[in-house]
Amino acid sequence: MSPAAxxxxxxxxxxxxxxxxxxxxxxxxxxxxxxxxxxxxxxxxNRADAGGLAKARAAGVPHVVVVDHxxxxxxxxxxxxxQAELEAAGVEIVALAGFMRLLTPWFIARWHDRLINIHPAxxxxxxxxxxxxxxxxxxxxxAGCTVHFVRPEMDVGPIIVQAAVPVRDDDTPETLAARVLTxxxxxxxxxxxxxxxxxxxxARDGDGNEVVRTEGAVATExxxxxxxxx
Ligand code: GAR
Numbered sequence: 001m002s003p004a005a006x007x008x009x010x011x012x013x014x015x016x017x018x019x020x021x022x023x024x025x026x027x028x029x030x031x032x033x034x035x036x037x038x039x040x041x042x043x044x045x046n047r048a049d050a051g052g053l054a055k056a057r058a059a060g061v062p063h064v065v066v067v068d069h070x071x072x073x074x075x076x077x078x079x080x081x082x083q084a085e086l087e088a089a090g091v092e093i094v095a096l097a098g099f100m101r102l103l104t105p106w107f108i109a110r111w112h113d114r115l116i117n118i119h120p121a122x123x124x125x126x127x128x129x130x131x132x133x134x135x136x137x138x139x140x141x142x143a144g145c146t147v148h149f150v151r152p153e154m155d156v157g158p159i160i161v162q163a164a165v166p167v168r169d170d171d172t173p174e175t176l177a178a179r180v181l182t183x184x185x186x187x188x189x190x191x192x193x194x195x196x197x198x199x200x201x202x203a204r205d206g207d208g209n210e211v212v213r214t215e216g217a218v219a220t221e222x223x224x225x226x227x228x229x230x
Contacts, residue, residue, distance in 0.1 A: 008035055011196040014042035014091035016082070016099040021052020022181065023097035023118055023188050028059045030189030038196035042089035044082055046101055063089040069101060079107040095192055096150065105152040113202055115150040116195060118188050120180050122146060122162055127155035132173040132180070141226040143167050143176055145184045147191035149202060149212070158202045158212045161191040166226035 013031070015024045024043060031040050042063040043056040056064045065085050072078035078101075086094065096117040108115060121131040122144040135143050144164040151157040163183035167176060194200045199215040 008037055010037060010039045012041045012090050012092045013038045013095055013192065013196070014044065014086045014089060014093075015040060015056075015095045015097050017043060017045045017050055017052040017056075017097050018047050018100040019050055019052060019098045021050065021055050021097060023184055024052050024095075025055050025059070026185035026189055027095060027097065027192055028056070028061065030193070036189075037193055038093065042086060042091050044085050046078070046082075046099070052098075075102075075104050076106060079104060083107065083110065093192070093196060095188070097188070102154060103150065108150055108152050111150070113149055114195075116147055116160065116191060117150050117155075117157070118184055118191075119146050119148070119155050120177065120184065121155075122164060123148060123155055123159060130173070132176040135167065136171060136173060136176065141167050142224060143180055145180050145187060147187055151210075158210045160194060160200055160212050160214075161187045163187045164224050166224065166228075169227075 013027070015027060017024050028040050030036050031038055040061055043052065043061050043065075045053050045066050046069045048066045048068060053064060053066065063085070067078065067081045067085060069075075069078045072081060092114065094111050094115045096115070119127070119131075121127070121135065122142070123146040126134055132143065142164050144162055146162045147160045148157040149160065163186060165179045165183055194214060200212050202210050203213045205211050
């Protein structure tokens with residue numbers, strides 16, 4: 001390990017999943033670099049059949065558990081068990097990665113500005129489900145994905161990073177989802193690194209809106225025009 005890597009403070013991250021866990025896998029892969037400012041110490045799935053569980057175990061995540069929401073009488077009961085697992089693993093930051101349960105204000109308040117989510121759309125457009133089918137039905141020419149801090153309203157919260165992709169005339173929800181997912185795997189590790197290293201802070205703009213400010217952020221003049229030919 002290089003001296004620079006040895007001096008990095010690695011925040012302890014827990015990931016909540018419900019499915020295949022490809023975003024989780026992207027975070028685990030990024031955290032394999034000792035210079036990455038976070039380590040993945042815990043993965044919790046609300047479904048026992050989530051494909052991501054085997055990936056997390058194979059990657060050596062120390063604390064991989066199922067908390068089945070169906071065996072808990074209320075949402076709060078479910079979340080208290082999840083919370084206990086996160087605390088047992090000493091988690092400092094929580095990343096939702098294809099976690100398909102709504103979280104209550106109780107849980108969200110406990111993780112204020114330490115709880116992030118990835119959503120397969122350019123928020124605030126296309127909150128909720130079936131984002132790609134809805135975008136295609138609207139005929140939009142650019143789609144994308146967003147990593148944001150979580151607030152109690154669904155798919156709302158200060159935006160940390162976004163990526164955009166072109167929409168093609170022959171796209172199906174599946175082909176568009178695949179193009180967006182490739183970008184999800186790029187921006188989620190980048191967003192988590194910024195949160196874990198303290199490079200981002202949530203500020204208020206002049207109108208009182210919550211916005212993320214990123215230390216040393218650079219935005220190029222590059223643009224994505226779609227379609228760009230002929
Ligand atoms: C990802 O596209 C993620 O953005 C989306 O589910 C997929 C999970 O894939 N999340 C949501 O729709 C949350 N509202 P993964 O399990 O392979 O990461």
